[in-house]
Amino acid sequence: GSLCSRNKHYSQADDEENTQTAEIERRIEQETKADKHIQKLLLLGAGDSGKSTIFKQIKLLFQTGFDEAELKNYIPVIHANVYQTIKILHDGSKELAQNELEASKYLLSAENKEIGEKLSEIGGRLDYPRLTKDLVQDIEALWKDPAIQETLLRGNELQVPDCAHYFMENLERFSDIHYIPTKEDVLFARIRTTGVVEIQFSPVGENKKSGEVYRLFDVGGQRNERRKWIHLFEGVTAVIFCAAISEYDQTLFEDERKNRMMETKELFEWVLKQPCFEKTSFMLFLNKFDIFEQKVLKVPLNTCEWFKDYQSVSTGKQEIEHAYEFVKKKFEESYFQCTAPDRVDRVFKIYRTTALDQKLVKKTFKLVDETLRRRNLFEAGLL
Amino acid sequence: MSVAELKERHMAATQTVNDLREKLKQKRLQLLDTDVSGYAKRQGKSPVTFGPTDLVCCRILQGHTGKVYSLDWTPEKNRIVSASQDGRLIVWNALTSQKTHAIKLPCAWVMTCAFSPSGQSVACGGLDSACSIFNLNSPIDKDGIHPVSRMLSGHKGYVSSCQYVPDEDTHLITSSGDQTCVLWDITTGLRTSVFGGEFQSGHTADVLSVSISSSNPKLFVSGSCDTTARLWDTRVASRAQRTFHGHESDVNTVKFFPDGNRFGTGSDDGSCRLFDIRTGHQLQVYNQPHGDGDIPHVTSMAFSISGRLLFVGYSNGDCYVWDTLLAKVVLNLGSVQNSHEGRISCLGLSADGSALCTGSWDTNLKIWAFGGHRSVV
Numbered sequence: 150g151s152l153c154s155r156n157k158h159y160s161q162a163d164d165e166e167n168t169q170t171a172e173i174e175r176r177i178e179q180e181t182k183a184d185k186h187i188q189k190l191l192l193l194g195a196g197d198s199g200k201s202t203i204f205k206q207i208k209l210l211f212q213t214g215f216d217e218a219e220l221k222n223y224i225p226v227i228h229a230n231v232y233q234t235i236k237i238l239h240d241g242s243k244e245l246a247q248n249e250l251e252a253s254k255y256l257l258s259a260e261n262k263e264i265g266e267k268l269s270e271i272g273g274r275l276d277y278p279r280l281t282k283d284l285v286q287d288i289e290a291l292w293k294d295p296a297i298q299e300t301l302l303r304g305n306e307l308q309v310p311d312c313a314h315y316f317m318e319n320l321e322r323f324s325d326i327h328y329i330p331t332k333e334d335v336l337f338a339r340i341r342t343t344g345v346v347e348i349q350f351s352p353v354g355e356n357k358k359s360g361e362v363y364r365l366f367d368v369g370g371q372r373n374e375r376r377k378w379i380h381l382f383e384g385v386t387a388v389i390f391c392a393a394i395s396e397y398d399q400t401l402f403e404d405e406r407k408n409r410m411m412e413t414k415e416l417f418e419w420v421l422k423q424p425c426f427e428k429t430s431f432m433l434f435l436n437k438f439d440i441f442e443q444k445v446l447k448v449p450l451n452t453c454e455w456f457k458d459y460q461s462v463s464t465g466k467q468e469i470e471h472a473y474e475f476v477k478k479k480f481e482e483s484y485f486q487c488t489a490p491d492r493v494d495r496v497f498k499i500y501r502t503t504a505l506d507q508k509l510v511k512k513t514f515k516l517v518d519e520t521l522r523r524r525n526l527f528e529a530g531l532l
Numbered sequence: 533m534s535v536a537e538l539k540e541r542h543m544a545a546t547q548t549v550n551d552l553r554e555k556l557k558q559k560r561l562q563l564l565d566t567d568v569s570g571y572a573k574r575q576g577k578s579p580v581t582f583g584p585t586d587l588v589c590c591r592i593l594q595g596h597t598g599k600v601y602s603l604d605w606t607p608e609k610n611r612i613v614s615a616s617q618d619g620r621l622i623v624w625n626a627l628t629s630q631k632t633h634a635i636k637l638p639c640a641w642v643m644t645c646a647f648s649p650s651g652q653s654v655a656c657g658g659l660d661s662a663c664s665i666f667n668l669n670s671p672i673d674k675d676g677i678h679p680v681s682r683m684l685s686g687h688k689g690y691v692s693s694c695q696y697v698p699d700e701d702t703h704l705i706t707s708s709g710d711q712t713c714v715l716w717d718i719t720t721g722l723r724t725s726v727f728g729g730e731f732q733s734g735h736t737a738d739v740l741s742v743s744i745s746s747s748n749p750k751l752f753v754s755g756s757c758d759t760t761a762r763l764w765d766t767r768v769a770s771r772a773q774r775t776f777h778g779h780e781s782d783v784n785t786v787k788f789f790p791d792g793n794r795f796g797t798g799s800d801d802g803s804c805r806l807f808d809i810r811t812g813h814q815l816q817v818y819n820q821p822h823g824d825g826d827i828p829h830v831t832s833m834a835f836s837i838s839g840r841l842l843f844v845g846y847s848n849g850d851c852y853v854w855d856t857l858l859a860k861v862v863l864n865l866g867s868v869q870n871s872h873e874g875r876i877s878c879l880g881l882s883a884d885g886s887a888l889c890t891g892s893w894d895t896n897l898k899i900w901a902f903g904g905h906r907s908v909v
Contacts, residue, residue: 163628170630174595176676177620177634181597247534344661344690345641368659373689373709373738374757377782378659381617381641383599 187349188521190432191382192367193420194391195413196402197310199436200369202504203391204348205336207365210511211350215335223330226338227316227323228280234313235288236272239265241307242300257296264291280324292317305399305448311440312337336505344370352511352518361522365389375419383425386521387496389432390417391504394476395440397453410453414483421487430496430524432517433480438473439503445472455479473501496524557777560813568806568816569859579855580840582863587853587888589870591629591899595622600891602644602693603878606651610882612889613654614897615645621656623668626887626899635666635678644693648701653681655704657691663706665718684716686723692740698749705752705766707739713754715766725769727754728762733771735762741785747792751809755783761797763809776807778814785832790839798830804844806856818842818854820861832878837885845876851890865890865900872898 192200208215215223239257242265246255257265264287271277271284278284291297301309310316315337322328330338349364366385371378382388396409417433420426450472451459459475461468477499484497498520500513598617605612610626619640623633641659648654657663665682672678689709697703697715703724707713712734713727728734737757745751751773755761759779762772781800788795789806794815798804803819822828828848835842835856842854850866865871874893881888888900 166625166628166630166632169632173622173631173634177595177597180636180676181618244535248536345639345659370661370688371659371690371709373711374782377692377709377738377740377757378641378643378690380599381601381643381659383617 186362188361188363188386188525189382189384190363190365191385191388192365192369192391193388193416194369194434194436195393195409195416196369196372197396197409198391198393198413199434199502199504200367200391201340202336203389203434203436203502203510204346204365204367206504206507206510207348207350207514209332209336210507210514211352212348215332217329220330220335223335223338224328225277226340227330227334229277230310230312230337230339231280231288231316231320231323232268232272232277234310234316235291236269237307237309238297238300238313239269239272239291241303241309242296245300245303246296254299255296257291257294261291261294261296280320282324285320285324288317288320306405308402310339311395311437312339346370352514361518361525363518379420379423380425385429387430387432387517388420388426389434389517390420391434391436392417392480393437393440394435394473395437395444397450397456397476398444398448408453410455414455414479417480418483418487421484427489427492428495430521431484431498432520433484433497433499434502434504434513435473435477435480435499436502436504438501439505441473442469445469450475477501496520553777564813567859568857572857577857579858579860580862582853584868585903587863587865587900588903589865589868589898590901591626592870593622593624593626593629593889593897593899594895595631595634596620596895596897598895599874599877599893600895600897601642601877602656603880603889603891603897604645604647604654605880605882605889606647607649607883609651611647611651612880612897613645613647614891615642615656615658616895617642618895621645621654621666623654624897626882626889629899633668633678636676637664638680641690643690646694646696646704648696649699650701653701655694655696657694657706659690661685661687661690661708661710663687663691663694663704663716682718682721684714684718684721686714687712689738692738693742695742695744695752697744698746700749705742705744707742707754709738711735711737711739711756713739713742713752713764715769725766727764727769727772735760738782740782743786743788743795745788745792746790751792753786753788753795753809755786755797755799757782759783759799761786761795761807763795774809774812776812776814778805778807778817779803781829784830787833787835790835790837796833796835796842798833798844800829802827802830802846804830804833804842804854816856816859818844818856818859820852831876834879834881834888836881843879843881843888845879845890847875849874849876849892851876851879870898872896 194200242255246252346367351362392413399409401407401409450456462471502513503509596616596618600614600616602615612624612626614622619637621635622631625632639660642656643658645656653665653667655663655665663684664680666678667681670679687708687710692707694706702718704716712729715724717724735756735758739754739756741755743753750766753761753763761776761783763774765773779799779801783797783799785798794806794808796804796806803817805814806816807814828846832845842856844852849872852861853863855862872892872894876890876892878891891897
């Protein structure tokens with residue numbers, strides 16, 4: 150048919166089209182060349198592993214940070230977080246009071262019962278009211294109720310966010326009519342990202358010229374079958390994998406029978422085995438070290454099936470280090486098991502992080518930058 | 533009622549549903565006394581034959597710098613739009629292989645694209661969980677950026693496929709990783725209807741593909757990671773008209789049969805199937821046996837205008853032409869001269885049925901045309 154005919158009749162339309170094509174090809178070439186200098190990083194990890202916090206830190210560290218308008222955008226988010234937190238605690242206490250042996254300690258005092266129901270109703274709405282002084286009084290009364298404090302101790306089973314304390318201790322400030330969120334508030338704010346977010350930055354703040362340019366992608370918003378889209382990221386420079394090591398005694402939001410650390414292990418191994426990442430470097434962030442540090446002395450590490458052969462050796466700081474090293478070793482083993490012998494040349498580094506600690510995140514990204522630059526030079530044959 | 537009691541009742545109800553489903557399946561098997569190929573063979577039909585020059589690669593569309601994920605033809609004018617991992621849409625003139633538009637996308641992670649019926653606009657969607665519409669007539673700015681003319685946002689997961697309602701530039705159906713399909717009004721940018729979702733009898737996992745019936749544009753089918761395909765009527769969003777079981781893995785692609793009474797499905801289980809929308813029966817399985825090793829996944833499919841041929845792309849680079857009547861592979865475009873070097877990710881037939889376009893992870897698109905004097909089937 151006409152599609153395969155070779156005898157072309159040149160016309161003006163053809164000429165126009167040729168010019169158009171030439172122009173498009175020139176532009177594509179230009180864009181591709183510019184794009185080559187940007188190192189792409191993909192942020193992966195289970196839910197609540199601290200990915201978004203890392204993302205926000207980078208914005209604060211290597212970009213201009215948040216301006217006042219952006220900060221103000223976080224007010225409804227922070228208010229929502231307050232309502233959601235108090236609802237989880239209230240509903241949790243109710244469930245525990247029904248099903249537990251020592252049920253009575255989870256029973257709210259008579260005067261707080263009504264307040265609790267009211268707040269729980271608000272927390273279940275799709276739109277939340279602005280946090281007023283009156284509501285703050287109610288929330289504080291409920292928060293101080295011994296039943297709620299008992300429930301908080303069971304936080305690991307109830308999906309209570311890590312930042313519950315922070316929210317409850319700052320209620321007064323949040324409800325001020327002139328309230329503008331601080332950097333710290335923004336870091337603590339929890340928002341479910343939808344889709345994919347990206348940020349471009351250069352880790353060396355002072356002398357930008359020598360710094361590599363990075364573009365970081367967070368796909369935390371995709372709560373679905375990763376296998377259907379992970380191949381889009383073939384060719385990224387490195388995967389930054391976040392693992393919240395403090396979660397070894399916690400269960401999943403979606404499935405309360407499943408341990409979060411086991412989920413993280415499965416995800417880590419699955420990502421490593423993806424054909425699209427055969428040549429990709431891996432930066433493993435063992436995150437939430439601050440919480441881990443506090444927890445590990447109280448809750449034995451071998452609570453988690455993956456760490457069941459762990460034996461504590463001492464106490465205090467030494468024990469923390471020992472436990473951390475054990476976790477790190479487990480991830481290392483997992484890495485080598487999931488990496489084909491002919492692919493051991495991909496870079497694998499482990500960093501101990503606390504996403505909320507700005508200095509530490511800065512230091513970590515400088516190290517990541519050094520590693521990746523070294524890798525680039527090596528690949529270019531310069532090292 | 534306590535949580536434990538609720539859980540118990542939920543488990544019992546789930547069990548009942550599964551039992552009924554199994555019963556239904558047994559009943560269907562009992563009623564199914566033949567399939568299309570069995571019947572056709574008994575009628576003495578013989579497979580379509582293809583000579584070496586009957587379907588040849590006559591154009592290679594080069595220009596993408598990443599894997600090609602999706603393509604669509606204009607109903608007229610022989611234009612093709614393609615979407616690639618390089619973050620671009622390219623519009624091609626299939627007759628000359630020239631590029632008429634290149635659109636650099638604000639969100640590079642694009643997975644699907646579609647041409648509007650009038651050929652004036654293109655739509656695309658991906659990991660940004662939105663569907664973006666570009667008017668091809670709007671001028672590009674000085675940085676070479678093509679302005680988005682409409683953003684359709686509301687999905688809570690990636691947009692896996694999109695198709696315009698035939699003859700309507702103002703309506704489009706999307707499928708998404710959030711387990712729903714959505715009918716959009718492009719003029720207002722709002723959702724007209726949502727199919728599936730939390731409180732409805734919809735898909736229970738990511739929806740990967742949609743196909744609208746050309747004979748009755750109120751009907752469409754969807755395929756999902758829940759291994760089923762579902763039939764929907766756009767006037768009744770509250771529930772699926774029918775659910776089609778049979779596949780053993782993700783249903784990656786669905787396509788209405790030209791007569792509108794049947795549709796085809798392609799899956800990660802390596803097979804394609806043909807279902808009847810009136811009886812709900814599976815009419816035929818199209819499955820080529822493979823040795824041990826990995827079974828290649830079906831990524832994409834298209835029927836010829838008469839429906840006699842079914843073009844199917846596979847993850848291993850094969851591209852089979854099936855004779856739908858006899859369920860036989862009559863040609864493999866993956867093992868002829870000029871075949872692609874990677875996964876076939878998408879394919880589509882031109883409106884007049886005279887050419888096939890395939891897109892691949894090898895970054896190229898290829899146009900295959902029916903040569904010789906064969907009348908188009």
